[in-house]
Amino acid sequence: MKVLKFGGTSVASAKNIRLVKDIVAKSKTERIIVVVSALGGITDLLLNTARLASQQNSDYKSILKEIEERHLNTVKELIPVQSQSGILSKVKSELNTLETLLEGAFLIGEITPKLSDKIVSYGELLSSYIISKYFQEQGVSTSYADSRELIKTNDTNGKAVVNFDKTNTNCSTFVDQTDTQVLVMAGFIASSDNGNLTTLGRGGSDYTAAIVAAAVNANILEIWTDVSGMYTANPKLVKQAKAIPQISYEEAMELSHFGAKVLYPPTIQPVLSKGIPICIKNTFEPKKEGTLITKNKNINGRTVRGITHIENIALLSLEGPGMVGIPGISKRFFEELSTSDISVVLITQASSEHSICVGISIYDVEKAVSTVNRAFAYEMEREKIKPIIAEMDLAIVALVGDNMKKHQGLSGKMFSTLGKNNVNIRAIAQGASERNISAVVNKNDVKKALNALHEAFFEENIKQLNLFVMGVGNVGSKFIAQLRQQKKYLKEQLKLNVRIIGISNSRTMAFDDNGIDLNNWESILKNGLKADKTNFFDTVQELNYRNSIFVDNTASEEVAATYNTYLANSISVVTCNKIACSSEYSNYSALKELARIYNAPFLFETNVGAGLPIIDTLKHLVASGDEILKIQAVLSGSLNFVFNNFNDKTTFHDVVKKAQKEGYTEPDPKIDLSGIDVMRKILILARESGKQLEIDAIENQSFLPKESLETNNNTDFFASLKKYEAEFQKIYAAAAAKDSKLKYVARFEEGKASVGLQEIPKGHDFYNLEGSDNIVLFYTKRYPDQPMIIKGAGAGADVTASGIFADIVRIGNF
Template sequence: MIVSKFGGTSVGSAENIKKVIHIVQKKSQKTAVVVSALGGITNLLIKASDLALKNNESYQEIVDQIEQRHFSTIEGLLHHDNQTVCKAEVAKRLNNLKEVLHGVALLNDLSNKTSARIIGLGELLSSFIIYHAMLQEKLNVKLIDSRDIIKTNDHYLNAQVHFTETYDLISKSLSSKDNNIFLLPGFIASNKNGETTTLGRGGSDFTAAIVANAISASTLEIWTDVSGMYTANPQLVKQAYPIEEISFQEAMELSHFGAKVLYPPTIQPVLDKRIPILIKNTLAPEDKGTLITEKSLVTGSIVKGISHIEDIALLTLEGNGMVGVPGISKRLFGALAENQINVKFITQASSEHSICIAIDISESELAKRAVDDEFEYEIIQHKINPLIIEDELAIIALVGDNMKSHQGISGKMFSELGTNNVNIRAIAQGSTEKNISAVIRKKDVKKALNTLHAAFFEDQIKQINLFVVGIGNVGSKLLDQILSQYSYLLEKLHLQLRVVAIANSRKMLFRAEGIDLNVWQEQLDSQGVVSDMKTFMTEMNALNLRNSVFVDNTANHKVPGFYAECLSSSVAVVACNKIACSSNYDNYRQLKYLSRKYKAPFLFETNVGAGLPVIDTLNNLIASGDRITEIQAVLSGSLNFIFNHFDAEHSFYEVVKQAGIEGYTEPDPRIDLSGVDVMRKILILMRESGMPCELEDIKNDSFLPKASLEAGSVADFMETLKSGAGHFEALRKEAEELNCRLKYLASFKNGSAKVGLQHIPKDHPFYNLDGKDNIVLFYTDRYKDQPLIIKGAGAGAAVTASGIFGDIIRTGNK
């Protein structure tokens, strides 16, 4: 014989009950079917009780609602001719309920005995209705009132079972050879006087487990609304999947830590006889479900599941007076036990200076009073501190029988959490190593679950969550590149890039599940809200996603002010914006420090040379022990484009305007033409070389006339290029007469740097630098005579976007 228990969702509607009957019909063995109340009915009964106790007559409306729910179920299940008897019995029992509740209201008293009688009604009604539905389908079924066969003490709301008597009654009652199906209401029982008692939380599971033990069932089936026990909570981890097979111990551990499919105390009768448990989905009966047996199936991940408990308080008892004093722990746990406070987590350092325990947050104040009273003398003597309470916490746990035989599991767990800025407040790991638990912030639960699930269960596909600020020329090209390369990155590099937020100066858009890059512009226009960087940061922090990357595609002076906040939250920063790295040296150094401290990459390859690997090459030279002695470079693709196209047929003004149209200059061309942009770039290279220098340390030989330098706006500046045409023409002619080309150079040597326009003769390596190309010559201790040369396109939206894209991929490899 097997035992099949169907929970509240499984019997929550006429449609679902039909599925239950169909499942039972297909059984080839005799079956004991245990059913819960219709989903939500028990809560309604409790609500009606509370209202009656307050003498609030709206409890009658709740009872009417319960009646309508059952009538609706009957109408959906039974033929019209069969409904009358069933409805009459339901109405009779609910009228009786109203009388009981009326008495509660009159007496202003609700005893545990009366509560048990009220809240146990749901199972009686559901089993009665399902019984008649089974009879209609001509099933050979016998309805048994569980109160006749499960006997308990007088603790009405959480009764203790008299197992010997109960097992004997069940065995006799289910021994009939005339029936193939025995239908029982779960949750309810009775005392020696025949009064209704209930079995407490998970009572229907308990009923099923008791019956399974009594008849030595071949299997206990738990039918619910999920397809087994999952590797993690599927509501929080979309990639979670059902565990095919798991041991009793692993199931108990996962259930203790929040997996709602099983309630550990209730299945103990099954464990005593090592009866397999099969978790199945009533709504998808063809799914395999999870089989719980004595031994774990050793396949796939060593970790079998990840679970958690929210709403935890961490209590810390500490003080020098605890060290070496026997009995401290006994007194602590004794004080908690006397107040019926359940301890979920314990850890104590070998120094004996402190003990940390975790409990439900709802019991924290009671616990503090109890413990402080117990240690009142020691607290007065300053030997022990008053109990410390930390709230807004959660426990997260890795579970697996075979973790003990594999090294590095806990190290990997804590490393992954640390990389994603999940702070661990306490750790507990038993000597059996079947469970590794950590107390973390409640707000970090989703990120922690997804981080660990990716590390232990997924095919090493790393999801990168992108928060992109700046979606103009460069930003839009970046989004296009991410879209076009999505499949390649997933297949070849096991990286999944997900753009979670985008923002420009007017609007911003957040989508936790990811923005559809095929229609991002339409979504931003129609669904975006007013753009504000502080709000953007608040939203990003609230999402608290693993592997987050903040991408700055702007030239805005304010956006870099948020880099420190990002890095301190372990959010990587990728920037083409040069403001941060060319700001004062202390700020630059602080950002690099935060990046190291919080293991959050801070990458800005595009600050110099757009998509060229200039900074990466420099960093590799320094990391390998080389030393930069000299740098010569053309670092402005925009200026190189301008002077390469400035000739007798095109005025300087026309060429600068065209460079702006093609996206080669900054939005404000004065940044390029004044030399400030090139100064920033050589400054960044000097700093990356190890020199603590400032922008003002770099000499700037400007080629612009005074009027251009003093222009108050971009429009005024462009006008000065027209009015000063003679000045620029003279520069061009002078170079032509010398048989040279004009190039804007940056150089560094002997600790000093300068930028400026220079005449480049034909034999110089920079002479043939065409278009918008950049070139950098690194002279080092190893490259003394022949420099290391990096050359290529150094401006343009597409190449800059590709450089940013490369940095994003690098964050995924760190």
Template structure:
């Protein structure tokens, strides 16, 4: 014999009931079946809501009851032929007349007790099971209705009654012994106490009814039919890549359902588990889908997946009782849990430090006030004597649980779990792990719940692809090249590095746009047309509020405003990749603050392209320092722009013409004075000195400028005019070097803790002499590279190479 249970969505309408009917027909051909059904979808909630209205003398309860009555009457008309309808329409009306009388009494008395709640809630299952039974009989099935409420005996704890297992099993066995019908159908959720009063088994109790019947008769299988194809590795509403679980153990299923996997009511597992009966979760709307098998037969050693699933529970409150008066005093815990038990408050999670100084428990938020008052009252004397503090409350929390039999006796599971959460800036408020090792539960902010579940799912179930969310600020020459490189390279990254880059946000000085699932190449071509007005602070707040895992903020601007948001983002564990040199060359204390903030919040702050565009200059310094070397001196040409200018200025063209050519080819900032003034080079040597471990300030760098002061005044147009006017000055610089058989190079030098930048005459034998086009060169002398220096040389400017350097930092950051 098989037991089939159908939930509220499976019987929500006549169309759904016909699907349910087909499943019952198919199963009853091969097996005798007992069918347990829930109330029609939304009916129990409607009945309770109407009762609450009536209790406060709100006559809206009448319209709710009318809607529920019409719903059932319409169901009779749709499921049964006209000759059969009359008796069942009368049956339905009679029950709603009885219901209305009860509600009128609630309205007059202004009182709604748990006993009355159970009485009115029982009507939903009673009506649905009776009408569906009539339909099956009309279809010719050998079907009888079973009043399962009369068979299941409980105590008088209304709304969540405790079942008398021995008496219940005896009643069920006797009924089935006397009824040999091929199909037996009855209501779930409802029962009766020893006095015959209606009781209920808790919301979700229809699963429990079916499980009790299955256990009582040692059924071949219990099937739970719902609106999803079994249990999933995570809530699919939170995790788009959640996967169905084909097989799972009873213990795993119990842990997952207890912590929020609503597809299965936790108490329903125990009866079938005790009798070793297979439980299968199936989808009414996709009956051919395999679903999830819950049983003892799952062989853990055959399961390659470390964890079975991730569940989450929202609306959680942490209550902490603490004080020196608790240390070494027996009975404190017992007293705490007794007072909560007296108020019928369910404790979801418990954690206590070995110092015994505090006990922390998690409960549902709706029970917070009752629990707080009960604990403070119970410990009033200790609180007055300052031995124990009043209970501390933390709200707006969630519990996330990682569950799996295969986690037992496996080292490193907790490290992986806490590591990936920490790397994404998710703060853990409390931790609980039982000695079974099949469940690690954490309490976190409710705002981090979705992010945490996705991070854990990616770590334990999606190791083949890591989703990275990019927020790009700056879509000019370098930015647009970077975007194209991302789109072009993403297939390679997915296949070879198991990384998928999503451009989740874009901003320029005018517009910004966000898309959690990524902006496609087609959308990028016209993104500014439907973006919103840009604001760098609003952009940062949006990144923080979206709170997506593996987030990277990419600054591809020269703005002095944007680095102001770096610290805020780093504190939320958002990785930062900066082409912008402002932050790393700001005051030394601010530079150190950003570096320390990144380290303290388990994220990365990379700015390789600050020096040398795509050349591995900063990375080389970091590798040298990490390996124990020390930088003695740095000699460099650090401006691709200035190198390009002086490589092309030979006296045939004016200096103004060469600078204009350099700008046209994309090798200068929009305002070329930033390059030609030496400020940019000074920032670069400052950054290199700092990365080498020297606390240098920008003001300490000697900058020997070659530009006349007049060239630095006014607009960019005025700058070019002044360059032309001072051509003789630039020609004299060139001629002086030429007379010595040397060339002009704008160099940077760091030595003996001091730095300087300026135009130098370079002889042919110098390492800086043979440097062409826009190339950069950096020459390191270190303790290990003292006689033969370490040289990094290559293209130091250009949108393509700069974008590729930024791209490399992005990959490195995740």
């Protein structure tokens, strides 16, 4: 014999009930007990009618009408017309009684627990009756079993305690005396020895099925619901969650207690002692395996079997010097909570005995605070104990697994993963069995916490990076193209799942929780919201994704000023924008410190040399204990391009114009030609070498005429270049006469830095630097005579985008 329980979603409609019949009918030889819940949503409607009636709100009648129509329509859809009369009459009679009960609550203006049980019981009473009649009409050998006669409890209403001796006898006797293949009965409801109707608590239909399965020594208990088993995490919050094929009773109890709603927590206890397996199955996908719950067979399996959570938690803290060394404080505290029928879901106490912290439902907070403050009023008046402190808007996240016991590093991995994603832990608890590690976090961090932990423990080391990209011009568009091209490679080879969640230019911005379609991003952005830097950040923070990275592809000072807000919220920053790192040293230092404090990488490799690994190499030299003695560099790909193409057969104006057109210069080419861009770069290298330096301390030996430097727009700037063409030709001629080439060189030595145009003779490392290439010479204690040289393309959208790309991969590998 086996017991099948079908939940509310499984019997929510006539269509679903037909699926239930098909599942039951497949067991043609084995006897079956079918336990059913109320039609989906009916229990909530019944509770709502009771609440409104007790408030003397006549709106309960319209809800009652909806309940009536749901049941009558279900009968009409399932039962042939010629057989409907008697069934409809019975259903209407029951609904009339329900109406009378609600009228009574309306008249007296209150509802007692006893009356509430009676009202809410009609959901299961009606569904089980209708389903049993439908089975009979379909030729299934079926009997109806009245749960009130079989399941016996005490007189407690709302969550009655089962009398197992009487219940077991009733169930086994009824089964023995009934010869039909299928027995249909209502879940959730029972009765006391006095004949009063009782209920087994919300979700009690699972419990009913387990009680019956144990009573009749069933071969298996099948819980049919709308998901294919118990999952590694809530699939509604963690899309990568997977069904767990097999799990132990103890693991299932932990998961169900900590919010895995697929199974009512008390369900396991009745079948555990008899070793009856439980199978969680999906009514809508019956061929899927589901989850089998048995004795522990995960001996050599995963340490963590599931990640779950409980929402709507509050922390109560009782603390004060009067608790230290005083016996009985804990006893009094918990007695008061127990007497007030307040369930404690988490306990933690400091070894100093100075405080006790418990987690309870937020709905019990007001009662708990009042009760405890009253109980300890004497101590509080004498300031031995502080008034109770309640922290709201929290949730509990828990790792569960039999094999977690004595497995080193799990707690560290859990807390490290949460810490890296700025999930603040308010309290922790771990039972002596080591089967569960729980952490109390802010409720707004639950989704991020679950996804981060699931990624760490279940996703085969595939790390998801969530990007928020600002700036989609030359560099930004190239970056997106590179990401689109390499997305599959990143996932397969580097185990990185990189998604762009948000994107913005100066006009519009767009977001997609599932990742923006990189084949259609331009159209998505065009039809997006009005761009706003504050709203962009607010959305990033509201989405609260793990491994979030803000990518700045702009040259905007306003955007650079927002880095601190991202870093302070544990959102990494990757940028090719040099403004932040070349601003006041105090700001640069503060950003680096924020990155350290909040464990949010701040990477800006492309600030110097585009995609060349200049800054990264410098960091490694310093980290390994080397000391930078001198830096000589050609750091402007733009200026190198200009002076490699300028000669006596061209004009300086035309060469600069070409450099701008091909994307080698900033939109305002004066930034490059004035030397300010190179000043920023050598400043950043000096700072990364460990030196405190401000940009106004750098000597700038500009080759541009004063009039060109003082222009306010590109039109005037280019006009000035034409005006001073003769001056530029003189500079070229002087270098050519010495068989030298013009290079714009940056130097840093003995704490001083300078930039300027220099004549480079043959044989020098800079002489043959072609096109827009950059070159850096690092003279260090380890490389005092022959410098470490880094050389390559140092300008252009493609190589800059690749540098951005490389920084994101670095973060992925942290």
